[in-house]
Amino acid sequence: MAIALTDEHRALAETVAGFTARHAPITATRADVDRLAAGAEPAHWPELVRQGLHAVHLPDEFGGQGGGLDELAVVVEAAGVALLPGPFLPTVTASAVTTLAADGPTRGRLLRAFVAGATGTVVPPSHGITAARDADGVTLTGSSLPVLGLVSAAVVIVGARCGNAVVWLQLDLDAPGVTREAVEGTDLTRDVGRLVLDCAVGREIDGIDAAAAHAVVVGLLAADAAGVVQWALTASVEHAKVREQFGRPIGAFQAVGHKAARLFIAQEVAAAVAADAIRSVSQDADQQTIAAETAIVMGTGRAVDAVMEAITIHGGVAVTWEHDLHLYWRRAISVAAQAGSVRTATGRLGEAALRAGRDFTIAVEDDEFRQSVGRVLDEAMTLPPDEPSTDDPTKVYTRGRRREFLAEAGLVAAHWPAPWGLGATIAQQMILADEYAKRDLTPPSVMIGDWAVPTILTHGTDAQKERFAGPTLRGDIIWCQLFSEPQAGSDLASLNTRGERVAGGWSLTGQKVWTSDAHHADWGICLARTEFDVEKRHRGLSYFLVDMHAPGVTVRPLRQPSGDAHFNEVFLDDVFVPDDQLLGERGQGWALTLTTLLNERTTISSVMTLHDDDRVRDIVEKGLYSGDRRDAVQALGTIVAETNGVAALNYRESVRQLNGDLFSPGASVVKVASAELSRTTAAISLDLVGPEASLRQAPADVVSNEMFVPSFLIGGGTVEIQLNVIAERILGLPRA
Structure with missing residues (x-):
């Protein structure tokens, strides 16, 4: 997966992939590393500018593509996948920071220059440049840390401390007191430099907020890192499918498969936190800080280790100069260094988290639905609160008039189909959760019933639906799941509980274990073997609805190390289950189990x-x-x-x-x-x-x-x- 979530964004990423394949293949990059390090314009730059890939986020009034930072993050990630060389990332970062400035001639002039193809970079306030203001304006003094794209930049934007405030200036590169020193960088595909300023002058840029700018800079670095990790994942999986050892592909070995799976998770997280940092730019300063520091810790800060995992999957070939992995490895190291220290980020994040939590609210528009459920919830709050229906200390199981009212209105499990729910869409479920939260009202829970009843509603008879759905919603039925056995945990197809045909139904005999809340349950969904001579064992299973109070059912709580007993073992000793408590058809239990x-x-x-x-x-x-x-x-x-x-x-x-x-x-x-x-x-x-x-x-x-x-x-x-x-x-x- 990638940052792109919509068809339009995926098409944009494919455009970038196509561009780089044609105009900036890695073979060409390898041949051009000396020129790139010296800040020379890469051969692909004029065509990139002509296609507008550097200006997807810039307002159309200045000649840009009229998109936003979301689109830019998609492009940056795709460029990271392709290891696009040259000044692209520092340039779009500089132009993105410029979009934060107040409307005026300076902002307009800079954005038009960027659209026309001017290269640029940003020197953030964290680099330690200081500013002094006098009657003649602002001067800058200090030496920066290494800056990506400094040597190639035609526009250098500097954030500097001026007393307790941060000021932003476009540096006059030709003025006295400005020195750009080219240095050899880790990333062979980009130039790096140090900026030395001695009472240097520049043109002030008003309106740029430091926290928002930090979120932009980090978010785009994290998007680049996500692209690197995505490439490392793809290369590793392809390698694991074809590289053979001991007569089979190495991907067939569980250790390698798990490495690849963890690399996939790292890639998903990297994309998620990069996108979240970009999303925060439109929010307040605390939200920007929390999202940006999270992107450092979970994104750029983990990219190097992710590439290292890819190296270990590839083996020795990955540590040769000829293999491209070391180029991505270098990119990951460089990007992580530019984003900043993980230890520093965790400290800032901890302080910010004491002030606020990250807002992951998704704005969903459906005023009619929102008003409708709001009125129902307001009426529900006039009724007495529900009371616990068991001695469970969590008090999650409840009954009462309020719950009955909400169940009748379809708001206990709104995603269930009518008449038990509302058949609510994902968007409507989000709205309902938001309306519950606004009223500090805890939604009634059906717990394991939310696994059991949807299976009944999908595969059951009308009589079964009527018998179980309504009472579950009202809290009259509590469910447990009778799947796992002492010798069949994740491998459910190996279960041994037997279902024997008897007059009018079935006799179940066996043992279940790790059954949550069986000691509270009224009913259980039970998987049992009813066919014994099938070639594939999962085809011999049937799915039963078991009365937990029926003769032959024994529940024994399992005391945990904490002293609590949340789980149970359940013994079924010739338990009679009538025919109308078989869910679906005989032998179809595995298909039903997948739903559950x-x-x-x-x-x-x-x-x-x-x-x-x-x-x-x-x-x-x-x-x-x-x-x-x-x-x-x-x-x-x-x-x-x-x-x-x-x-x-x-x-x-x-x-x-x-x-x-x-x-x-x-x-x-x-x-x-x-x-x-x-x-x-x-x-x-x-x-x-x-x-x-x-x-x-x-x-x-x-x-x-x-x-x-x-x-x-x-x-x-x-x-x-x-x-x-x-x-x-x-x-x-x-x-x-």
């Missing part, structure tokens, strides 16, 4: 992304940490970056679905990223509280939280199973 598992994994992946940073934030805010505050804030920044990375993935999944793309790899990607986030969060929480973690009642409940981590790593399909899914079904690597 899709709902399960999607639900788990979304639930696990919520508020993962809250525990660490609470530790910092309340001073519960052991050690100094700086380390604690930096730890918070690390977790916030991880959390925002997963949230950015979810955001993109929602946008994809809004655009009609319902078949994306998002569920497996988010499941892995979310599960590992929970593990990292728990570990950092334990570390932060120090010796206090030796107490059972530790601060912020960090010990109990650590002991619940395995449920995230294993539940809904282990991380390793999800990596297999990504490697085989998404990347197309051969099966082991």
Whole structure:
């Protein structure tokens, strides 16, 4: 996947790919590295300008293409995939920062120059240039850090500290006190220089906000890095499919498949955080800071390691001068260095996260639907709050008049088809969630019923739909899932629970395990073997609806290390299941199970992304940490970056679905990223509280939280199973 989410953006990326293939192939770049390092104009530049690829984001009133920063990010990423050489990235970064300026002659003059093909670069305030203002204007003094595109730039825009403010100037390159020093860069495809200023003068550019400019600079660097990682992934997968060892492609070895799958996840996250940094430019300063620092930590800061993974998949051939991987490796190192230190970014992000959280709201327009559900929710709030229906400490299972009212209105599970739901679209579901949140109203939950009942509604009889859908919505039925067995976890086709035909129905005998909330459940969805002589074992399964209070059903809670019992083992001893509780046809259980598992994994992946940073934030805010505050804030920044990375993935999944793309790899990607986030969060929480973690009642409940981590790593399909899914079904690597 890439930053592009729409057909128009994908077409734009293909245009860039076509341009680079024709005008800037890597073979030509290799032959031109000395000229590029000296800041010479690459041969493709006039044609690139003629096609307007450098001006997709510039207003049409100045001759640009009239797009925005979203379009520019797509182009930059595609250019990164192709390793487009020369001043393209620093130039479009300079012109993008210029678009932030106040309307006026200076802005207009610069934008027209950029449209006409002027090259440029930006020296951000972080480089330490200082400004002094007197009656004659502003002068600049200081030495910059290495700047991409400085040698080739015709326009140099400098952000400098002037007291407590930041001023922006177009540097007069011909004035006294300006020295540009060419230096040998890591990236062989771009020039690098140092800027030395001694009371240099320039023309001030009004209206550029420093936080917005930082988001632009980092967002575009992150887009370039995402392109590099995308190329590394594609090259690695292609190599793993054809390179053979021990008589088979190396991609068939699980270790290699998992490497490729993790590289895919890294690429997805890199694209997501780059796009999010660009999205933040239109938001406030805190949002810009949070998104930009996240893009450094999760995007540019991880690109080098991602390319290293690609190198290990390729093996020795990748560390030869002739292989192109080292050129992308160099690009990743250079881009990460330009974006800035990950450690510094986590500190800034931690401080910003104490002030605000990242806003991942998707603006969806449907005023009629919003007003309609708003009126229903307002009326619901006049009714008494629902009461817990079990002794579960989470109080997630409820019943009451308010819930009954919402169920009747179709707002408990609005995505279910009418008459049980509203058949709500993705956009309408987002609106409904927003309206619930505005009222601080918790939506009633059907928990595992949201896996079970949609399967019934898809495959069941009318009688089954009537029997189970309404009561589930009202909270009268609680569900559990009777799938996993002691010898059949992720490998469900190996299950041994038997379903024997008897008069009027079926007799089920077997053992299930790791069954969440079976001790509260009224009904269970159960997979059992009813055919015993089939060649492929998954074809011999049937799908049953089991009354958990029926004779022969025994539920035994499994006590976890925390002392809680969220899971159970369930024994089925000659349990009679009437014919009208067989869902679908005999032997069709596997097909029905796929429907359930899709709902399960999607639900788990979304639930696990919520508020993962809250525990660490609470530790910092309340001073519960052991050690100094700086380390604690930096730890918070690390977790916030991880959390925002997963949230950015979810955001993109929602946008994809809004655009009609319902078949994306998002569920497996988010499941892995979310599960590992929970593990990292728990570990950092334990570390932060120090010796206090030796107490059972530790601060912020960090010990109990650590002991619940395995449920995230294993539940809904282990991380390793999800990596297999990504490697085989998404990347197309051969099966082991």
